[in-house]
Amino acid sequence: MRLAVIDTDSGFVRVLAKRLDAAGWECRVLSSGVPTDELVAMKLNALLVDISVLGPEGWSFLDRVCGVLPDLGVVVCTTGSTVAQRVRGLRLGADDWINKPTHPEEVMARIEAVVRRRRRGRANTDVGPLVAGELEIRPDQFQAFVSGQSAGLTRREFELLQVLAEAEGKVIEREEIYQRVWGYAMAHGDRSVDVFVRKLRRKLEKLSAGWEYIHTHFGVGYRFEPEETLGGATPAEPAPEPARAAEEPVDAVEDAESAASPPA
Amino acid sequence: MRLAVIDTDSGFVRVLAKRLDAAGWECRVLSSGVPTDELVAMKLNALLVDISVLGPEGWSFLDRVCGVLPDLGVVVCTTGSTVAQRVRGLRLGADDWINKPTHPEEVMARIEAVVRRRRRGRANTDVGPLVAGELEIRPDQFQAFVSGQSAGLTRREFELLQVLAEAEGKVIEREEIYQRVWGYAMAHGDRSVDVFVRKLRRKLEKLSAGWEYIHTHFGVGYRFEPEETLGGATPAEPAPEPARAAEEPVDAVEDAESAASPPA
DNA sequence: TCGGTTGTGAATTACCTGTGAACAGCGGCT
DNA sequence: AGCCGCTGTTCACAGGTAATTCACAACCGA
Numbered sequence: 001m002r003l004a005v006i007d008t009d010s011g012f013v014r015v016l017a018k019r020l021d022a023a024g025w026e027c028r029v030l031s032s033g034v035p036t037d038e039l040v041a042m043k044l045n046a047l048l049v050d051i052s053v054l055g056p057e058g059w060s061f062l063d064r065v066c067g068v069l070p071d072l073g074v075v076v077c078t079t080g081s082t083v084a085q086r087v088r089g090l091r092l093g094a095d096d097w098i099n100k101p102t103h104p105e106e107v108m109a110r111i112e113a114v115v116r117r118r119r120r121g122r123a124n125t126d127v128g129p130l131v132a133g134e135l136e137i138r139p140d141q142f143q144a145f146v147s148g149q150s151a152g153l154t155r156r157e158f159e160l161l162q163v164l165a166e167a168e169g170k171v172i173e174r175e176e177i178y179q180r181v182w183g184y185a186m187a188h189g190d191r192s193v194d195v196f197v198r199k200l201r202r203k204l205e206k207l208s209a210g211w212e213y214i215h216t217h218f219g220v221g222y223r224f225e226p227e228e229t230l231g232g233a234t235p236a237e238p239a240p241e242p243a244r245a246a247e248e249p250v251d252a253v254e255d256a257e258s259a260a261s262p263p264a
Numbered sequence: 265m266r267l268a269v270i271d272t273d274s275g276f277v278r279v280l281a282k283r284l285d286a287a288g289w290e291c292r293v294l295s296s297g298v299p300t301d302e303l304v305a306m307k308l309n310a311l312l313v314d315i316s317v318l319g320p321e322g323w324s325f326l327d328r329v330c331g332v333l334p335d336l337g338v339v340v341c342t343t344g345s346t347v348a349q350r351v352r353g354l355r356l357g358a359d360d361w362i363n364k365p366t367h368p369e370e371v372m373a374r375i376e377a378v379v380r381r382r383r384r385g386r387a388n389t390d391v392g393p394l395v396a397g398e399l400e401i402r403p404d405q406f407q408a409f410v411s412g413q414s415a416g417l418t419r420r421e422f423e424l425l426q427v428l429a430e431a432e433g434k435v436i437e438r439e440e441i442y443q444r445v446w447g448y449a450m451a452h453g454d455r456s457v458d459v460f461v462r463k464l465r466r467k468l469e470k471l472s473a474g475w476e477y478i479h480t481h482f483g484v485g486y487r488f489e490p491e492e493t494l495g496g497a498t499p500a501e502p503a504p505e506p507a508r509a510a511e512e513p514v515d516a517v518e519d520a521e522s523a524a525s526p527p528a
Numbered sequence: 529t530c531g532g533t534t535g536t537g538a539a540t541t542a543c544c545t546g547t548g549a550a551c552a553g554c555g556g557c558t
Numbered sequence: 559a560g561c562c563g564c565t566g567t568t569c570a571c572a573g574g575t576a577a578t579t580c581a582c583a584a585c586c587g588a
Contacts, residue, residue: 070384083367090373095381096360103347109354117337117359117381154565170404192567194545218575219419219544220406418576456578458534465535482533482586 046073066093133226164224310337330357397490428488
């Protein structure tokens with residue numbers, strides 16, 4: 001559990017930090033607002049913030065954070081708030097609002113509840129291998145294989161593949177893909193998804209020529225669905241040079257990526 | 265939004281129910297605990313419960329409900345609770361805990377926050393295909409089909425169709441169509457909607473000749489409603505299983521040569 | 529009949545995606 | 559520490575697709 005705390009109430013923070021530490025949570029304390037991209041980099045599960053520390057910027061900060069990091073649990077903890085303020089904060093995207101003074105244990109319980117809520121939805125992380133076409137996607141290896149050969153996917157490439165494959169047959173918009181793989185909202189004009197789709201396609205084709213897995217939907221996004229392209233796509237056909245041994249982890253595409261194994 | 269309230273505080277419930285009603289929420293009030301399978305049958309989004317109403321059974325009730333309905337938002341709202349009780353409730357699976365007295369608006373905001381958080385985790389699995397006439401509108405594909413054949417709609421065309429079809433039978437003004445599809449206000453004299461309606465009509469007619477889906481209301485806007493035209497329609501494609509009209513009485517004229525399927 | 533509204537097709541513009549490559553950050557290795 | 563290779567990000571360009579605009583014809587209602 002990774003948590004950031006934005007607060008200047010040193011007594012409260014000290015007591016809380018002690019408990020968090022005892023519970024095994026990773027906790028970072030900040031004394032002022034930080035740029036959203038810095039929060040992104042922290043890969044947090046939750047954020048605890050005393051909105052009064054941020055002054056009048058507080059509301060826009062809250063709004064910004066909730067917009068950029070929709071999966072982040074946001075709990076406000078401040079003194080002497082009014083009903084109207086609490087309602088405003090919650091409607092802006094905060095997940096809970098606690099009034100100080102409060103007990104650290106309750107703060108933790110509330111943060112747990114928020115994070116639990118968020119996780120329960122994607123709890124279906126069944127780590128069963130998934131086969132599609134010639135592909136075998138193994139979450140336990142963070143890797144995809146074709147007849148035992150590794151595709152040499154990087155982490156991002158694999159996660160992209162996984163997100164697409166888990167929704168086999170369904171079209172997913174770029175924004176959603178980005179959100180699920182990168183963990184935060186996609187900036188306007190970001191082409192990362194396209195670039196990774198290209199890399200993925202290239203690596204998959206190298207291993208599984210004659211199959212198409214990722215289909216483009218113009219103006220929308222991508223769809224994963226194994227399709228045999230060539231009529232009689234017998235593995236005998238596309239063989240200008242790919243006669244390879246069957247146990248080498250395959251040094252991926254020729255462009256640059258010879259990863260783990262020193263072949264010669 | 266479907267909500268159940270378990271509480272005996274008639275004053276609180278009455279005021280709250282009024283607000284919920286005004287906000288368009290469906291609300292069911294109960295004065296005691298109910299079997300979990302009854303709660304399941306209600307297909308709720310959230311449950312608001314005064315745990316003191318249930319007496320000593322409260323905790324086990326909470327535990328049971330959270331176990332059986334992990335997707336249900338559970339908010340406890342009661343008087344004079346201790347930190348220990350709140351922590352216990354939250355750890356048992358409650359999503360929020362409010363102390364009475366409280367403002368109905370805050371209750372609503374907190375329930376919204378809970379449900380919002382829950383929804384975000386879950387994928388958009390709530391997208392059911394919509395059938396109208398011979399048409400099948402599939403949001404997961406951003407596409408419409410007739411007997412399995414894609415209509416080849418672009419994104420804008422599809423969204424226009426979706427907006428119209430979701431309000432089946434109702435006339436929608438151009439300004440509103442534009443607002444919902446394009447996302448911002450229509451400029452005066454903009455003919456985009458008309459142009460897209462034409463494109464849409466053409467593509468739909470190509471696949472589903474003999475049906476009219478989009479009707480013009482002069483000086484107002486458009487209305488979606490599948491209607492079988494009586495003109496001799498020669499379906500240029502295999503029409504094995506025409507979908508039945510949703511609710512159109514239309515005891516259709518038998519067409520000897522076009523595909524006829526008397527649905528009895 | 530007339531003025532305004534809608535249907536239609538084509539031309540123009542804007543936007544989207546594929547693609548290759550350059551750049552920067554990070555970690556491992558010597 | 560310094561070097562090197564991998565990885566992720568960003569950029570620019572090309573080719574193609576879709577959206578918008580425009581002019582005119584057909585249409586509706588008063």
